[in-house]
Amino acid sequence: MGILLKLMPASAARTATGLAVLGAVALLPALALNSAPPANRPIKAPTGGYVSSDSCRSCHPGNYASWHGSFHRTMTQVADAWNIPAALDGFERSFDGWDYRVERRDGKYFSRRRPSAGAARDWLEPQQIVLLTGSHHLQIFWLETGAGRTLVQFPFAHLVADKLWAPVVQTFVLPPDANNFYAAGEWNGACMDCHVTQGRSRFVEGDRFDSRVGEFGISCEACHSEGAEHIARNRNPLRRYALHLGDRKDATIANPERLKTAEANLACGQCHSVWAFNNMADKIAWNQEGGKFRPGQSDLQQRFVVRPDTPDHAEQKKMIHDANPHFMGDRFWGDGMIRVTGRELNGVLASPCAQGGEFSCLSCHEMHPKNLDAAGRKAWASDQLKPGMAGDAACLQCHAKMQADLTAHSHHAAGSEGSRCLNCHMPHTTYGLLRGIRSHQVSSPTVAESQQHGRPNACNLCHLDKPLAWTAEKLAAWYRQPPPALSADDREIAAGVRWLLSGDAGQRALVAWGMGWAPAQQAAGRDWLYPFLAATLADPYAAVRFDAWKSLRTLPGFGNFEFDYTADEAGQKTSAAAALRKWQDTVRRVDALYPPGVILDARGNFRQDVFQRLLKQRDHSRIFLAE
Numbered sequence: 274m275g276i277l278l279k280l281m282p283a284s285a286a287r288t289a290t291g292l293a294v295l296g297a298v299a300l301l302p303a304l305a306l307n308s309a310p311p312a313n314r315p316i317k318a319p320t321g322g323y324v325s326s327d328s329c330r331s332c333h334p335g336n337y338a339s340w341h342g343s344f345h346r347t348m349t350q351v352a353d354a355w356n357i358p359a360a361l362d363g364f365e366r367s368f369d370g371w372d373y374r375v376e377r378r379d380g381k382y383f384s385r386r387r388p389s390a391g392a393a394r395d396w397l398e399p400q401q402i403v404l405l406t407g408s409h410h411l412q413i414f415w416l417e418t419g420a421g422r423t424l425v426q427f428p429f430a431h432l433v434a435d436k437l438w439a440p441v442v443q444t445f446v447l448p449p450d451a452n453n454f455y456a457a458g459e460w461n462g463a464c465m466d467c468h469v470t471q472g473r474s475r476f477v478e479g480d481r482f483d484s485r486v487g488e489f490g491i492s493c494e495a496c497h498s499e500g501a502e503h504i505a506r507n508r509n510p511l512r513r514y515a516l517h518l519g520d521r522k523d524a525t526i527a528n529p530e531r532l533k534t535a536e537a538n539l540a541c542g543q544c545h546s547v548w549a550f551n552n553m554a555d556k557i558a559w560n561q562e563g564g565k566f567r568p569g570q571s572d573l574q575q576r577f578v579v580r581p582d583t584p585d586h587a588e589q590k591k592m593i594h595d596a597n598p599h600f601m602g603d604r605f606w607g608d609g610m611i612r613v614t615g616r617e618l619n620g621v622l623a624s625p626c627a628q629g630g631e632f633s634c635l636s637c638h639e640m641h642p643k644n645l646d647a648a649g650r651k652a653w654a655s656d657q658l659k660p661g662m663a664g665d666a667a668c669l670q671c672h673a674k675m676q677a678d679l680t681a682h683s684h685h686a687a688g689s690e691g692s693r694c695l696n697c698h699m700p701h702t703t704y705g706l707l708r709g710i711r712s713h714q715v716s717s718p719t720v721a722e723s724q725q726h727g728r729p730n731a732c733n734l735c736h737l738d739k740p741l742a743w744t745a746e747k748l749a750a751w752y753r754q755p756p757p758a759l760s761a762d763d764r765e766i767a768a769g770v771r772w773l774l775s776g777d778a779g780q781r782a783l784v785a786w787g788m789g790w791a792p793a794q795q796a797a798g799r800d801w802l803y804p805f806l807a808a809t810l811a812d813p814y815a816a817v818r819f820d821a822w823k824s825l826r827t828l829p830g831f832g833n834f835e836f837d838y839t840a841d842e843a844g845q846k847t848s849a850a851a852a853l854r855k856w857q858d859t860v861r862r863v864d865a866l867y868p869p870g871v872i873l874d875a876r877g878n879f880r881q882d883v884f885q886r887l888l889k890q891r892d893h894s895r896i897f898l899a900e
Contacts, residue, residue: 313417314351314403314424315465315472315484320563322499323471323487329500332507337493339641343654345491347408349468354380356405358412358431360438368428368440369452375402384416384427402427404460404489406468409433409655410706411444418457420481425457432707439839443815444707446778446898458482462560467544470495474560487563496540496640498527498567527569529640534633540568541634542618547579547604547611549593551586578618582609603899606702607726610714612779613898614705620713626671636670637662668694684751690792691735700731701787704779705900707819709786720745721757727780727892729772734787737769738797738868744768766883767870769797773805774887778814778896785809785817789824799828800865801873807852808879810836811845814896818845825852830860 310316319325330337340346350356361382364375371386376399383399400416404424407413414427430441442451461482465472471487471494487494494500503525507513516523522531529540543566550556555575565574577586579593581601593600606612611619617634626632639659642650669676685691697718701709718731720741732744742764748754762771772784787793788802802824809821818838825831836848857877867873872880
């Protein structure tokens with residue numbers, strides 16, 4: 274997501290010159306000409322040569338169908354009775370000093386609020402829920418404000434898989450006191466930059482926007498560019514046949530699969546990267562007229578991909594730092610590796626694989642799968658991987674020589690999780706959507722990355738019970754990595770324990786999630802995880818508590834353990850104590866043996882001297898992971 278600079282005065286915003294008129298009315302989707310567009314939300318209004326996905330369907334039914342089944346399409350939707358969870362009808366919750374109630378009227382949903390425990394007369398005027406963002410992990414809802422098409426966030430989000438409702442600020446890694454983090458106009462000024470196709474926020478004045486989009490969600494033209502000329506010229510059947518029978522590409526449209534590697538990457542990276550505007554003039558033009566970048570181009574035009582470890586755009590990076598000294602730390606590890614989800618191009622560009630010029634997003638992902646049954650399409654929709662690319666084939670398609678004797682390289686048994694390329698070279702060091710996510714920067718594990726930057730290394734993300742010294746010894750013996758200087762804790766205490774107790778909130782969230790990851794449980798054992806996950810139910814950060822709870826439920830005896838991760842501090846401590854008692858009294862195996870580095874005694878109790886010392890060493894930095 275781009276940088277939202279809030280210092281722009283209203284007088285600096287230029288008014289738009291109007292929508293370009295297409296030459297052929299037939300290219301436009303059907304319009305309800307007899308009704309005025311809604312005035313309380315952004316509206317669909319194609320501009321320039323954009324004609325919307327409806328115009329692609331008749332000639333490309335297969336590709337249209339696969340796109341229609343993707344979560345790109347539903348990234349932003351106009352709120353309607355069919356796409357709002359039924360549980361929102363009659364919803365009542367309190368948060369941050371306010372009571373909220375949702376009512377359904379004639380198929381539309383309205384939110385009302387009043388000061389907590391106020392009287393019936395204190396309910397404010399209803400605000401219609403007009404848009405929703407997200408579809409398969411996290412759904413966030415947007416309300417009308419009465420200020421034109423300006424939106425404000427409904428403060429509760431829906432966790433789809435868990436069928437839970439939680440305050441939005443408790444679905445991200447944000448400090449516990451970040452109760453009013455999203456202000457009116459945030460969707461217009463920031464979220465729509467990437468969650469729609471050709472959005473124009475169209476700032477007017479004050480907190481008023483007149484926002485318009487080419488299409489809600491990520492549509493065909495987001496990846497293939499404007500379609501008007503393509504449709505007009507391909508009405509000629511002779512041209513179509515010549516293109517089908519020859520090798521010449523169609524210059525009227527972009528096909529990412531046929532683009533050069535760098536250009537194909539930008540088709541995805543226009544959204545999936547940390548980017549910033551080149552200057553204020555480009556930002557104003559973007560907001561009023563939309564982006565100038567079109568898939569197939571070799572740079573982002575008004576923007577650039579922010580990479581903290583490269584010398585480019587030094588002046589702009591200094592301005593970013595001056596405006597927000599925490600900008601880089603909220604998105605990157607100390608060495609420049611991305612640490613938040615949705616920014617995969619940053620990882621790809623920093624990968625040694627990318628230096629050869631052939632490695633791109635489309636080396637592993639595809640947007641239009643063919644010949645998949647319903648189950649295959651459902652699996653594809655989750656991350657849009659090509660068949661087989663969730664395994665070693667993703668790497669072996671280029672590193673074919675490794676396949677003959679993979680275990681000689683991995684030093685793990687054939688077919689084991691430790692011998693999987695992705696677990697070592699794309700570990701779960703990125704975080705988002707309340708879970709660990711694989712890094713898209715292909716790298717090799719080192720102990721130094723954990724010592725110097727706090728990033729959990731791939732070895733200890735599986736072997737959570739081993740200290741860094743164990744990892745250094747293995748890497749030295751197997752790959753001749755010089756062992757770094759090691760402290761007493763590096764030698765004696767499990768890395769997973771130290772990250773969970775002493776790390777910052779981002780580290781703690783990754784490890785709490787990782788303790789529920791089956792390969793880690795297989796490598797490190799499960800008996801010792803219970804007390805750590807139970808204690809973490811009282812972590813100050815809601816996201817860390819959520820991940821600890823989800824991981825705890827993967828352990829025998831805790832599959833149905835109930836916990837409200839949004840509870841207050843007293844509730845958190847009560848649940849943590851209950852989980853510890855349950856483990857000690859009914860689940861703990863009396864014959865269990867605990868690894869020496871996990872600071873538990875023979876009865877599974879914390880060695881309090883070490884436990885308390887590690888807690889006192891905790892990194893209490895305020896963490897805002899900017900997903």
